[in-house]
Amino acid sequence: MTAALSLLAARAGKRVLAIDVDAKGDLAAALGSPPAGFAPHVVQHNLSVLELRTDESFQEYLNIYFKVPRLTRLTPLARVFDFIATGVPGPRDMLVVGKIAYEERRKEPGSGSPVWDLILVDCAAGGQVESHLSAPKAMLTLVRGGIIRAQVEWIAALIRDPLRTCVVLCALPEEMPVTEAIELHERLRNGSGVAVDVCVLNRAVDEPVTTAHRRLMTELIDPEHADVVAQHLGGSPAPLDAGLDLQAHLYDTTARYARQLRSKLPMPVVAVPFIMDRTGLTTTRAVADALSSRLS
Amino acid sequence: MSADEVAPVPERRRTVRNEPAGLGRNLASLEVVICCGSGGVGKTTVSAALGLAIAAAEDKRVLVLTVDPARRLATALGIKGIGAEPVRIPKARLRRAGIAMTGELEAAMLDMKQAWDRMIERYAPDRATARRILSNPLYQRITDSFVGSHEYAAIEALYELHDAGEYDCIVVDTPPSRNALDFLEAPSRLTDYVGSRLLSLLSGGPSRFGFRAMNFAAAPFLRLADRLLGAEVLAEVSDFVRQLQSLYDGIQGRARSVYRLLRSPQTGFVVVTTLEQGPFGEAEFFCAKLREFKMPLRAVVVNRVLPDVFRDTGGVAAATTLVEDPKVAAWLSSELGARVSADVARFVGTTFLNRSTLAAREARQLSKLSRLGEVPIVRMPLFSEEVSELEGLVRIAKAL
Numbered sequence: 001m002t003a004a005l006s007l008l009a010a011r012a013g014k015r016v017l018a019i020d021v022d023a024k025g026d027l028a029a030a031l032g033s034p035p036a037g038f039a040p041h042v043v044q045h046n047l048s049v050l051e052l053r054t055d056e057s058f059q060e061y062l063n064i065y066f067k068v069p070r071l072t073r074l075t076p077l078a079r080v081f082d083f084i085a086t087g088v089p090g091p092r093d094m095l096v097v098g099k100i101a102y103e104e105r106r107k108e109p110g111s112g113s114p115v116w117d118l119i120l121v122d123c124a125a126g127g128q129v130e131s132h133l134s135a136p137k138a139m140l141t142l143v144r145g146g147i148i149r150a151q152v153e154w155i156a157a158l159i160r161d162p163l164r165t166c167v168v169l170c171a172l173p174e175e176m177p178v179t180e181a182i183e184l185h186e187r188l189r190n191g192s193g194v195a196v197d198v199c200v201l202n203r204a205v206d207e208p209v210t211t212a213h214r215r216l217m218t219e220l221i222d223p224e225h226a227d228v229v230a231q232h233l234g235g236s237p238a239p240l241d242a243g244l245d246l247q248a249h250l251y252d253t254t255a256r257y258a259r260q261l262r263s264k265l266p267m268p269v270v271a272v273p274f275i276m277d278r279t280g281l282t283t284t285r286a287v288a289d290a291l292s293s294r295l296s
Numbered sequence: 297m298s299a300d301e302v303a304p305v306p307e308r309r310r311t312v313r314n315e316p317a318g319l320g321r322n323l324a325s326l327e328v329v330i331c332c333g334s335g336g337v338g339k340t341t342v343s344a345a346l347g348l349a350i351a352a353a354e355d356k357r358v359l360v361l362t363v364d365p366a367r368r369l370a371t372a373l374g375i376k377g378i379g380a381e382p383v384r385i386p387k388a389r390l391r392r393a394g395i396a397m398t399g400e401l402e403a404a405m406l407d408m409k410q411a412w413d414r415m416i417e418r419y420a421p422d423r424a425t426a427r428r429i430l431s432n433p434l435y436q437r438i439t440d441s442f443v444g445s446h447e448y449a450a451i452e453a454l455y456e457l458h459d460a461g462e463y464d465c466i467v468v469d470t471p472p473s474r475n476a477l478d479f480l481e482a483p484s485r486l487t488d489y490v491g492s493r494l495l496s497l498l499s500g501g502p503s504r505f506g507f508r509a510m511n512f513a514a515a516p517f518l519r520l521a522d523r524l525l526g527a528e529v530l531a532e533v534s535d536f537v538r539q540l541q542s543l544y545d546g547i548q549g550r551a552r553s554v555y556r557l558l559r560s561p562q563t564g565f566v567v568v569t570t571l572e573q574g575p576f577g578e579a580e581f582f583c584a585k586l587r588e589f590k591m592p593l594r595a596v597v598v599n600r601v602l603p604d605v606f607r608d609t610g611g612v613a614a615a616t617t618l619v620e621d622p623k624v625a626a627w628l629s630s631e632l633g634a635r636v637s638a639d640v641a642r643f644v645g646t647t648f649l650n651r652s653t654l655a656a657r658e659a660r661q662l663s664k665l666s667r668l669g670e671v672p673i674v675r676m677p678l679f680s681e682e683v684s685e686l687e688g689l690v691r692i693a694k695a696l
Contacts, residue, residue, distance in 0.1 A: 233617040235610030242605045243648030
């Protein structure tokens with residue numbers, strides 16, 4: 001979904017940076033690119049992607065703000081930094097948010113205009129995104145002085161500003177993801193205070209099986225015509241009944257969970273149909289097209 | 297008792313075998329069954345169904361330990377809720393759902409906070425240290441934020457339950473994690489964390505004069521940290537890690553015991569996956585890691601496999617004609633004696649072809665299953681109804 005939204009924004013002329021927090025290469029692959037690495041990597045006009053890694057984030061942070069030279073992992077000092085970054089709660093999550101905030105603030109050297117119009121972040125799983133977004137708030141209770149406090153205050157304000165930051169919830173039409181999306185919204189609202197603007201129900205099955213479809217199926221397998229129908233169609237149509245049953249079930253399930261989301265979430269719920277292709281740029285384009293038609 | 301001394305496991309109840317079936321029977325001899333896999337593959341449901349299958353097959357007291365706070369497991373088991381205290385699933389209710397139980401089934405949900413607090417209380421050298429750690433603001437957040445904290449708490453709770461010997465078999469639904477490896481690495485990671493020399497550096501180590509006096513080389517870091525965070529923070533962190541370090545011996549000993557249990561023949565890992573690219577790739581990786589760690593993989597459950605009917609070649613041919621032949625609607629109208637619209641014919645064909653495309657992809661993945669290991673591989677069909685009540689779970693348990 002992050003990749004599809006990135007494509008849509010790039011098509012609309014925005015300069016887009018897509019960030020993969022899990023750094024597993026999924027986002028780059030969905031944009032038809034090899035694994036991107038820590039620096040923004042151009043995947044097409046107006047669209048770049050980068051993958052976050054905590055240790056590199058921390059070193060870059062020190063390098064940017066405090067001119068501390070980049071360190072190899074082997075130096076004792078680097079290991080101390082690693083410890084702080086990954087062991088002590090708060091800073092680890094802050095680094096993720098801090099890197100994103102840094103990219104948000106970056107300016108073109110010549111014109112001074114922002115490098116990116118829009119940054120889209122493919123977040124970690126539900127529990128982690130919550131701790132990422134609430135990290136600045138938590139850090140403010142921990143860091144009462146020092147240079148970092150000013151940075152953290154700025155990042156905390158960025159997260160809470162609904163004109164600059166919003167969350168797009170994503171769910172599948174299944175019990176667990178829907179429950180998690182509703183609970184995550186509740187926790188985000190009470191925790192980080194970030195705006196949650198829209199919920200996307202992905203892999204929705206939105207075409208119902210009608211009586212006309214069922215009637216045709218019954219006729220196709222009616223013993224009176226079965227042989228001649230099978231001969232004309234090149235095979236027995238009997239198995240097609242299973243396709244209709246599954247479609248009907250998935251349609252009902254989608255409708256039920258869409259209703260549940262709409263009743264529990266104070267925001268638009270956009271259903272995006274299930275695209276059958278493999279993960280990759282083709283699928284991302286198809287999802288982007290579907291999303292575009294739904295959003296418009 | 298020091299953590300290095302492993303308490304003898306109490307003699308378990310004698311078991312009476314009864315109509316064993318499938319995977320339930322295969323796993324019934326184990327004392328610990330750990331279900332692993334990436335998120336969203338149906339791990340919680342498979343764990344509950346496995347517990348059910350084992351307790352149905354043999355006269356055993358089985359506990360399903362879940363870390364998933366969603367109400368799904370409770371609903372599926374036909375009970376109001378699951379907490380840290382094990383809840384027994386009434387046999388009468390199970391009988392009504394269509395399964396006769398020989399043994400007993402209980403379910404519990406991991407209480408993360410409680411598991412961490414108990415660990416601190418167990419390993420702290422004295423009550424005062426335990427109290428200081430438990431009331432430290434950093435500790436308050438560490439249980440949520442520490443890398444692998446869910447995994448560590450789950451494994452700690454498992455070890456305790458096994459050690460107590462109240463259950464013949466404990467089925468663990470591991471935490472939802474994109475990288476299931478976290479679960480295996482949690483004990484050693486915590487040991488490394490608490491025992492690291494870096495921690496010594498920060499905590500002042502053996503020097504009574506503390507960090508600044510101890511290590512001249514750390515001076516640049518100290519200056520930088522002071523400038524970045526303010527001196528108070530470093531002092532707080534330093535104090536906290538010094539307290540944590542007093543737990544090291546206990547945690548190290550427990551980590552060794554946990555690994556012994558995880559590698560023992562009484563333990564079995566069950567990897568749950570779907571045939572989608574992502575989860576399947578992670579399952580392959582996880583199985584390879586189990587071999588590397590010498591931990592026993594006992595079975596692979598491939599969940600939500602599309603039924604074979606979607607690979608029927610006759611069905612595919614018929615569906616293709618319905619979708620692609622522009623004259624098929626007219627022919628059908630004439631042959632069937634009723635008007636058939638092209639859209640309706642196309643829809644009937646498309647719904648089948650869409651699923652047969654996925655089924656063909658799944659078939660290619662199925663051919664790679666042997667890569668996961670020479671263990672029983674159970675394919676669970678995609679049921680057309682959701683598992684939201686006990687009857688659904690019983691159906692899966694029987695399929696296992």
